[in-house]
Amino acid sequence: MRIVLAEDHFLLRDGLIRLLGAYGHDVVAAVDNGADLLAALGRERPDVAVVDVRLPPDFTDEGLRAVLAAREQHPDLPVLLLSQYVEPLYARELLAAGGGGVGYLLKDRVTHGAQFLEAIERVAAGGTAMDPEVVSRLLARKERDASVGSLTPREREVLELVAQGRSNAGIAQALCVTEKAVAKHIGNIFTKLGLLPADADNRRVLAVLAHLNQ
Numbered sequence: 001m002r003i004v005l006a007e008d009h010f011l012l013r014d015g016l017i018r019l020l021g022a023y024g025h026d027v028v029a030a031v032d033n034g035a036d037l038l039a040a041l042g043r044e045r046p047d048v049a050v051v052d053v054r055l056p057p058d059f060t061d062e063g064l065r066a067v068l069a070a071r072e073q074h075p076d077l078p079v080l081l082l083s084q085y086v087e088p089l090y091a092r093e094l095l096a097a098g099g100g101g102v103g104y105l106l107k108d109r110v111t112h113g114a115q116f117l118e119a120i121e122r123v124a125a126g127g128t129a130m131d132p133e134v135v136s137r138l139l140a141r142k143e144r145d146a147s148v149g150s151l152t153p154r155e156r157e158v159l160e161l162v163a164q165g166r167s168n169a170g171i172a173q174a175l176c177v178t179e180k181a182v183a184k185h186i187g188n189i190f191t192k193l194g195l196l197p198a199d200a201d202n203r204r205v206l207a208v209l210a211h212l213n214q
Contacts, residue, residue: 001124004046005030006037006063007082008055012107016050023117034062041070041077048078048101048124053090064090076100080123082107088137091130103129119165128165135163150192158185 003020005027007013017027029040033056041049049070055062067079078101079094091104101123109131110116119129130138139148139156151159154175161171168186172179 001025001047001121002028002044003120004028004037004040004044004049006032006034006040006049006051006055006066008032008052008059019113019116020120023113025120032056034066037063037066038069041066042073045074046077048080048120050080050082050120053081053083053087061090064093068093071100076126078123078126079103080105080120080129084108086131086133086137088134091134091138101126101128104131104134105129106131106133109133122165128163130163130165132160132164135160138163147193151189155185155189155192158182159189162186162189 001024003025005013005016005020007016007030010032013030013032017030020027028044028046029036031037031040037049037051037055049067051063051067053061053063055066064081067077067081071077071079080101080103081090081094082105083090084107086106091102094102094104103119103123105116105119122129139160157175158171161174166174168179168182171182175182
C-alpha cells in the first residue's frame with residue numbers, strides 16, 4: 001500500500017515510517033507542512049493519506065485544508081486524520097468533501113501498532129475508522145435534533161459501533177446480542193434518521209455521520 005504521511009514531529013514521523021515499513025507498506029512521501037502535503041498528494045496519488053490535522057506554519061488546520069483541496073481533484077482519496085484533540089468540525093468537513101474512506105484517530109488513544117494498521121487498511125479500502133470519543137462528540141452536537149433524540153440508548157450504542165467501522169458480527173459480539181438483533185437496530189436507526197440502508201458498510205457509516213454533522 002502506498003502512503004503519504006504528514007506529521008510535523010520528527011520522532012513520531014520517523015517512527016510511523018518504520019512501523020508502516022515493517023508491515024510491508026511504502027511511505028512514498030513524508031512531509032511536515034500543509035504545502036508539501038498538498039504537492040505530495042497531487043504527485044503521488046497514494047492509496048491513503050495519514051495526516052496530522054495541525055501542521056506548520058500556523059498549527060491550526062493546515063493538514064485538513066490540504067486534504068480537502070486534494071479531494072477537490074480526487075474525491076475518492078482515502079484520508080486518516082490524526083490529532084491530539086477531539087475536533088468534530090474537522091470530521092464534518094472531511095465527511096462532506098468526498099466519498100473516499102475516512103478515519104479520525106486520537107494519537108493518545110492508539111495503543112498498539114496492529115490497531116493503527118487495521119485503521120489505515122480499513123480507510124484505504126473505503127471504510128471508516130472513527131475513534132469512539134470522536135463519534136460521541138459528533139452525536140453530542142446533534143443531541144437537540146429530534147431524529148437523533150428519538151434513538152433509544154441501545155440504538156445509540158449500535159450507531160457508535162457502526163461509525164467506528166464495526167461489522168454487524170463485531171457489533172453483536174461487543175453487545176452480546178445476535179446479528180439479527182443488530183440488523184434490526186440498524187434498520188430502526190436508518191428509519192429514524194430518514195436514511196435508506198446501503199449495501200456497503202462504509203456508505204451507510206458515511207451517510208449516518210454526514211447526517212449527524214449537518
